[in-house]
Amino acid sequence: xxxxxxxxxxxVGIGASRFGRRLPESQTALAAVAFKQALADAGxxxxxxxxxxxxxxxxLGTDYDRFAQAFGLDIRYVSQTWMHGRxxxxxxxxxxxxxxxxxxxxxxxxxxxSFTRAIPVLGxxxxxxxxxxxxxxxxxxxxGLTAPASGAALGMQRYMHVHGATSEQLAAVPVAxxxxxxxxxxxxxxxPITVADHQASRFVVEPLHLLDCCLVTDGAVIVLxxxxxxxxxxxxxxxxxxxxxxxxxxxEEFIFAPRGMGIAQxxxxxxxxxxxxxxxxxxxxxxxxxxxxxxxxxxxSPLVLFTLERFGFCGxxxxxxxxxxxxxxxxxxxxxxxxxGLLSEAHVGGWNSIAEMVRQLRGTAGPRQIPDVACLxxxxxxxxxxxxxx
Amino acid sequence: MAHPDKPLPYIGxxxxxxxxxxxxxxxxxxxxxxxxxxxxxxxxxxxxxxxxGLTWRDMSGRGxxxxxxxxxxxxYPALMVNGxxxxxxxxxxxxxxxxxxxxxxxxxxxxIGMAVEVIFDDVTPEVTLPRFRPRQAGERxx
Numbered sequence: 001x002x003x004x005x006x007x008x009x010x011x012v013g014i015g016a017s018r019f020g021r022r023l024p025e026s027q028t029a030l031a032a033v034a035f036k037q038a039l040a041d042a043g044x045x046x047x048x049x050x051x052x053x054x055x056x057x058x059x060l061g062t063d064y065d066r067f068a069q070a071f072g073l074d075i076r077y078v079s080q081t082w083m084h085g086r087x088x089x090x091x092x093x094x095x096x097x098x099x100x101x102x103x104x105x106x107x108x109x110x111x112x113x114s115f116t117r118a119i120p121v122l123g124x125x126x127x128x129x130x131x132x133x134x135x136x137x138x139x140x141x142x143x144g145l146t147a148p149a150s151g152a153a154l155g156m157q158r159y160m161h162v163h164g165a166t167s168e169q170l171a172a173v174p175v176a177x178x179x180x181x182x183x184x185x186x187x188x189x190x191x192p193i194t195v196a197d198h199q200a201s202r203f204v205v206e207p208l209h210l211l212d213c214c215l216v217t218d219g220a221v222i223v224l225x226x227x228x229x230x231x232x233x234x235x236x237x238x239x240x241x242x243x244x245x246x247x248x249x250x251x252e253e254f255i256f257a258p259r260g261m262g263i264a265q266x267x268x269x270x271x272x273x274x275x276x277x278x279x280x281x282x283x284x285x286x287x288x289x290x291x292x293x294x295x296x297x298x299x300x301s302p303l304v305l306f307t308l309e310r311f312g313f314c315g316x317x318x319x320x321x322x323x324x325x326x327x328x329x330x331x332x333x334x335x336x337x338x339x340x341g342l343l344s345e346a347h348v349g350g351w352n353s354i355a356e357m358v359r360q361l362r363g364t365a366g367p368r369q370i371p372d373v374a375c376l377x378x379x380x381x382x383x384x385x386x387x388x389x390x
Numbered sequence: 391m392a393h394p395d396k397p398l399p400y401i402g403x404x405x406x407x408x409x410x411x412x413x414x415x416x417x418x419x420x421x422x423x424x425x426x427x428x429x430x431x432x433x434x435x436x437x438x439x440x441x442x443g444l445t446w447r448d449m450s451g452r453g454x455x456x457x458x459x460x461x462x463x464x465x466y467p468a469l470m471v472n473g474x475x476x477x478x479x480x481x482x483x484x485x486x487x488x489x490x491x492x493x494x495x496x497x498x499x500x501x502i503g504m505a506v507e508v509i510f511d512d513v514t515p516e517v518t519l520p521r522f523r524p525r526q527a528g529e530r531x532x
Binding site: 126129130131132133134138140141142143144145146147149150153154155157158161202203204205206207251262263264265 | 397398399400401402404405429431432433437456457458459460462463465466469474475479481486489490491502513517519521
């Protein structure tokens with residue numbers, strides 16, 4: 001069990017810039033908007049911020065030193081991860097651990113990025129091309145494989161072969177999240193879509209259609225983390241970080257395929273979620289059934305299926321069926337990504353979904369509100385997770 | 391945006407022997423002297439038993455397609471001149487899985503479980519890419 005005392009880390013402020021494509025503002029200018037909003041939301045001033053967790057710095061986003069320099073901060077704790085979405089959870093966890101360890105009083109988790117401006121910096125394709133042994137998503141440029149989408153395609157192709165799932169079933173994911181985005185004025189893609197639209201959208205990397213792939217956008221989201229003790233004096237009802245588990249990696253893991261799927265060097269043999277996969281619930285002192293909404297890094301729609309199976313909401317191969325008939329929509333059995341996620345709201349490295357979780361737990365999600373919500377889970381296809389409770 | 395015409399592998403200290411063998415039309419992987427398992431991608435020690443002793447050995451070149459994709463996006467325009475192309479993962483008889491392309495694919499393209507064998511494509515005077523072609527053999531369910 002994680003601590004449940006005055007030191008327990010809480011989210012006390014959220015802020016966001018506008019989201020868009022080819023925004024003229026610098027990433028640091030987007031950060032300024034989000035930062036001022038987050039401080040005002042929490043009832044804090046910039047002098048209160050003594051820690052920074054940066055999930056996506058150069059070349060996509062503002063680095064820790066620039067953020068501190070630009071906004072006149074005096075920082076005593078920093079964590080910065082390489083520019084990938086797979087480190088979202090880690091950044092939030094570092095903030096919580098730093099607060100609980102006394103390394104910082106208030107940590108700003110900062111994601112201020114411009115995918116549209118950074119693409120030329122990345123060489124037009126994918127920085128992971130330059131690993132001699134291939135990238136995390138299977139990047140092998142000399143064979144024409146690049147970009148995270150390709151990894152999701154390799155995983156989904158075999159998932160369909162092994163489990164008999166179909167692209168039409170997968171369509172339920174982007175259809176659900178677009179429906180959520182239609183209720184969100186901040187979302188960039190708000191026109192509802194159908195399974196037929198999904199099927200008619202062009203292939204990007206088979207079996208993934210365009211509508212299986214997230215938006216490529218610019219924007220900033222900032223989340224402020226402090227202790228429960230400090231939170232008592234602040235403006236908002238704190239959102240407690242009650243459970244955490246870390247990223248899973250090894251030869252049995254491929255970032256965009258379930259364990260046992262046989263992608264890259266994984267062995268074959270899908271297994272139901274094991275105790276080791278479910279530490280986050282024990283840490284929070286809850287059961288999986290207590291989770292009233294699940295939020296995930298939906299860069300590609302298969303990742304939603306893989307997350308549901310990884311955390312045992314479904315057995316191996318069952319998620320494609322589970323997501324049908326509105327079960328992951330607001331009002332369904334397990335609402336997911338209620339702001340529209342990366343697929344339809346914006347790609348702010350997943351932090352737009354973290355901010356949405358906070359709104360849900362404060363009861364300020366408006367037409368997207370999950371009724372009587374007190375417990376939500378952030379979880380990714382690569383196995384890390386955070387439980388947030390009001 | 392500087393795209394290389396056709397991307398070439400980044401050859402570094404861990405993979406140099408693989409590419410040197412490919413130039414000689416051999417598919418060579420590091421094999422552990424202790425547990426006798428081949429591994430990929432090449433590393434400094436055996437990832438299975440952590441042994442230091444590795445010997446590069448020629449593989450059979452035979453394997454089975456375990457997953458694949460068809461790339462439609464022109465991430466590399468020079469590779470898209472003839473339209474969408476396939477990328478496969480192949481499980482070698484010796485165990486490791488490689489990423490490559492299927493040349494001369496049958497109508498309908500690659501399939502999971504398809505038996506394949508290596509061929510060598512000399513793409514530049516310095517670089518040879520191992521690729522695979524369909525092999526007449528029994529299929530197994532990848």
